[in-house]
Amino acid sequence: MKKDIEQWVSRRKGTPAIVKGTEDLLRIKFSDSERDLVETSWNKFFELLDKNELLFIYDKESDSRFNAFVDKN
Structure with missing residues (x-):
């Protein structure tokens, strides 16, 4: 699954990121x-x-x- 996400992001010329000023808000x-x-x-x-x-x-x-980040629960 990790490789699938990396490939999806890479194909769209994106990179993993964090919102500046936070420690863990992913984008x-x-x-x-x-x-x-x-x-x-x-x-x-x-x-x-x-x-x-x-x-x-x-x-x-x-x-x-x-894309979106959602709570597992």
Whole structure:
């Protein structure tokens, strides 16, 4: 699953990121994304995804960049 997420983001020319001024608010940064995003490593991204009990939702059937982070519970 991690590789699927990495590939999905990479194909859309994105990178994992955290909202500036927070320690764990995850986002995917694209070239036209808001400027207050700080790129992070994939290891940190997945660590925070697990720690915060989040699922990464994305549309793998189209070229859409739509994605969301939702609570596992």
